[in-house]
Amino acid sequence: MTSSLKSLAVLGAFASLVNAASALDQVRTTKATVNGTVQEITAQEIKVKKAGSSGDVVAVPVNEVISIKFDGEDPQVNLARSAVLDGRYEDGLRLFGELEKKLGDARPELQQDLKFYQAWAAAKLALAGSGDVGKAGAQMREFVDGNASSYHYFPAAEVLGDLFAAVGAYDKALAIYDKVAAAPWPEYQMRAAVARGRALVLQGKPDEALASFNKALDVEAPADNPQVAAQRLAATLGQATCLAATGKTDDAIKQVEGVILAANPEDGQLHAQAYNTLGNCLRKASRPKDALLAFLHVDLLYSAFPQAHAEALANLAELWTELKQAQRAQEAAALLQERYKNSTWAK
């Protein structure tokens, strides 16, 4: 071997080393990124053989996983995934649509990811009123039924439940939330109980709903977990809704005010839900002007959260009408139709 070839061989060895270093799956979690090779995926955990000399296999709990970047994936996959994770669902769907043909031969985990993100984005758009709930439901149901071992299984199941609830199929929604409740993590158990409670409220069963929200609050969970804290506040809002539905509007209002006082000022989603709940309680208490102010908070300050915004606009259209402000009622109704025409609130 000539020196030049040697040097080429050295270079080649170097190149393989470099490739080996970059040819890793990257599991992004709420705590760190785990680089290595994904060996096994279940609905509860992801086993990763860590890169490096030790070659240890670590089990990453799914509730900590944010996303997985698979070895050798097309750079556009990451763009599409980020779009969905950032809530830019239409962009995400477009990018994934372009990738479908390219990824025909991709590894199964990546294809599963693609299906999940597409179904997720469609579901979110449908729930926000700008997509078809029926189609999105079918898509997500196909994913849930066919991918019980996906690390996306529990979030997918929860959203499928939300889609069932959105079309009034409450029994199906409750059944699927029960599956989410089987997750081993307290925050998921809480999420399931809160979601179940909301579906029961929509079904007109405030007592059963209250029991479900109480159950969410009874879950033992670490207080420093921000997801747990958010679910606690969501459950408290649910309790308030039930109290209002049973005529205890003063208690309900105080409870919501407590949530607003305790909430992180930057948590717009929670504030949006809280002000909608407050508005609903005030309407039940026959205080239309105060209710109007509560819903206006969502319209003016938290309109970035489509589901909550649609709910607020629907209420505002009614309240403006009740308060004899036809022009403003029309404006709210027009905006609801323009932005969230497929939302249940626009029907």
Add this chain to the structure above:
Amino acid sequence: MRRDVGRHPTAGVSSVPALRRRIAVGVLVACGLALVSPATAAEPFRAFLDELQRRGMYDVALDYLHSARTNPLISDELKQTITYEEGVTLIEGASQERDIPKRMKSLELAKEKLNQFVQEQPGHPLAGSARIQLGNILVSRAQADLELSRVPSQAAKKDSLVQEARKLFAEAEKVSGEAVDLFESQLKGFPKFIDPKERKQIEAKDQARLDLIQAMLLSALATFEHGHAYDAAAAEYKSLIDKAATKFENIYDRYKKLLAGLYARMYQARCLQDLGDPKKALTLYGELLIQPDDPQEFRELKTKSLGLAMECWNSDAVKQYEESVTKGQAWLQSARGNEDRTPDGLKVRWRLSQALVLRAAGQKDGTQRDHDLRAALEQAAAVAKSSGEFQQSAREFVAKARNTTSEAAPTSFAEAVEKGRIALDTLQVALGQLKAAPAEQAAELNKQADSARADAARLFQLALSLRTADTPIEDVNQVRYYQCFVNYQAGRYYDAAVLGEFLARRYSNSSYARKAAQIALASYLAAFNAEQVADRQFEQAQMVSIAQFLGATWPNESEADEAWMILADLAIRAGDLDTAVKHLENISAESPRRAEADLKLGQSLWNSYLKKSRLPAEEQPQADEQQAMVARAQATLEAGVKRMREAAAGSASFTLLSAELSLAQIYVGSGQVEQALRLLEMPNAGILALIAAKDPSTSRGNFAVEAYKVALRAYVSAQQLDKAEQMMNALESATGTSDSAMLTKIYLGLGMELEDQVARLRAEKNTAELAKVLKGFELFLDRIAARKEGNTFNSLMWVADTFARLGEGLVVDNQVSPEAQAYFGKATQTYEQILARLTQDPGFGPTPESANSVNVRMAKCERRLGRHEAAVKRLVEVLMKKPSALEAQIEAAYTYEDWGRLDTKYFLAAIGGAQRVRRGAEQMNLVWGWSKLAQTVQKHAQYKDIYYEARFNVADCYYRLGMVSQGQPRTDALAKAESAINVMARLEKSDFGGPDWFARFDRLLRQVQRANGGKGEGLKALIDSLSSPVAKNEPPAP
């Protein structure tokens, strides 16, 4: 390109209060401070309030502030600022309020709130800012005056309003300039470097800086607005806008790193734009448009600047439509949240729409042009959906654009409604244009309106037929409301009324219910006023019913009050005062219309009293009843005037002053002269003071003349003769020496009022007051008659006539008392004096025939003095010169009638005429008598009253003749009297020249009937009998 006219120059830019928080953020961010600490951020108080204001929801913002006082989510620290925030919100809200009186009311309330805040919390960090806002109120008030001056109905006041606005702007400049000096010196009082540990001192210095910046901005804005109070061609305009530009530039130079400095830069650019240099302005806007988008306050500044820059790019001087489109679309793509629905966002969208239209006009490629026009339509449609500055223009644009394209018939409810609304918009645009259109365009616009109206009616009908079970009932009611409006518009009043009532009563919770009820009311009113409607009871009953419904369903709204006012007007017009009173009493004491209702009621009561006091003694109400009427009229008017004075808060309107004038008339008429003078002479804001100051509110109609008349009577009654003479001179000046006929009419009216007053006082046996009035006038008239200089034909005629009127006031049942004789004697002397002057100088009188008029009046005095022969001789002389002189013919007939009391043959002369003379080949009566007088004037509508007077006197003369005759002559005369009225009844049916003449004929007929041995059934029974089938020879109904 269409310009947005009638808007304030800074409309849509920003006001000082609106800038306050942005500047505050700028200053505090620059100082490394946060406005709201997380600990107090449970309720996003400021963010929500800002957003409400940004969206123009000032009413909601005020509700929010009201509820914030008890909101447990809001900290006590923030609660302390609520009164201040209310003041600021009211000022901002006022700037968007189109109804100027409402705007003034908001500003007044804002002033109260800010004063309250300063008084209660003088040491609060916002106290300085509150004082600046008080200065800002001056600017807002001036803007309101300026806007009012542009309203066509205020044309008469235009100059004074503009002057007032300029005065207020100048005052605002002065006040803000002083504030700048004060805050500047306060700021200098702080050390340049403050130890970071001295937090309080740092905060105080920041606040002082913030106050200074606000004061500087207000000062510059006041100058800017002051400039806009002048025509753009005026030297003052240029000078003031230049000055404002310099002030803004100074602020920018000093604070260019702060948001306030950048706002000043934007205003500086706006000044350049207004001075006709859009290119230079664009250079400055360009500096602002490259600022970052965060924090949000910078983004808002950029949006405002973009709207203004787009105006420049779209202008004829620049024509950079491409730039306008590119920048507008880029902004729209990056719009955050509801940004595109804010007033600034809507402005950008509207300017973008305009830019696209302008660009389309230059596109050679048809596809590109269509694309631009579609995009323009899309933007305009979005603007048309939101209320705001450009909504109307956008609606007009959309209606016009969509109307030019043919479209297929709608196939769904929503589609039919949408198209129906476009047709409705087109209709309203056409109707709006019709108001100002020249005659040659009116026909075309009417055609457009008819076509749009028909389309709208068809499409709304179609929409209702396309509704499904799922169609929300509110949407259906919206269509019903539109149908109701279209029917009203088309003059189909009963259709409109039925639809409106159905919607209002069946769906009273609908947001369209109230407006539908209003249309129903207006429809019944229109039907009531329609000529072809003979029986109006139905319409009137429906209106009452709707008014009751409005009051019961929406007790706190103004519509019911409006309805009661309309109904009261109708009742007053029909002479049914009791009903009018009942209607007006439905208006609650808290209603803003209460004062107006009081005034209307008071004036109606007074007029009713006057009318009843003129009835013959036997038909007049009892004295105590009359007193009660006066007292009630007076009390009601006093209450109304008090309410209106309080509401006017120091300023005076025409309505208020005319009400005060009515009250003064009551005072004078009922002998309360001191009260009258107190009202008339009120310093600064009283009637005479405002007339002297040439206040515009006194320039309408003949207000000043009426005021002088009342004042003259009041001064005379109070025997303040110098002042009375001043009023008399003022009266002549106000009328103008050239309009002698008008002055004669005024003096005549004054004399009649005095005669009425004397007669009333006499009838009421108010001898003390009567003596006072008579004495006062006697002294005054003697004084005027005796003055050697300054007397004119009119002033002397007034003296003579007034003596005569004083005499008439003392005549009872044709009995002339010695006091009355004395006045008639004085009148005669004065007339003689006038005739002597006319003989010496024929030009002394206003016309060559002035002597005739004097002779006729003198003859009347002679009649009253029993000198019938002399009177007839004088009148014959007049008639020889001019046989058709009606004034002389009437007086001659009266003279014979009066003479008939002494010798009955003259009754017949009064009826049939006398003084036969030969005219050519014919013999004729020079004095016509009442019969010929009636025949002569019968066909002339302008002599309607003379006709009835003559017909009445024919019957009256026969009655009087009968009453002094015996036997057959008596029977014949009374039969003729009855026959004369019978003929009238057949001729007149039920009209009889109005209620007054009807009453007089009725009274006479009853007397005649009783004299003939009948029961005195009166005129109505006679008319009824004439209209029965038997009387009309008609067959009875099957």
